[in-house]
Amino acid sequence: MAERKAPLRTCAGCRGVKEKSGLIRIVRTPEGVVRADFTGRAAGRGTYLCPQISCLETALKKGGIARSLHVTLTSEQTEKLRRELQEFEERDP
Ligand SMILES: [Zn+2]
16 A cells, blocks of 8 residues: 555644644544544544644644534643643653
């Protein structure tokens, strides 16, 4: 299977268009849980973010995540996303 082009996605924060593999998927599971999906394969509706806190903050401020996922984020879910993104940032590749 030849891959001609890497799939592109738009970051919900900065609106930059990047390769899907360079972005973090945020998923709303069928149970209504919003979380970072580091495998990119979790079931549910997804949106994408650059792997950096600043894009998460922008997306939260502008409502990009809530809009793409059709959810209202609770402060608890917001905090959880922040922690997940922070952990990802701190993780050394
Ligand atoms: Zn971004």
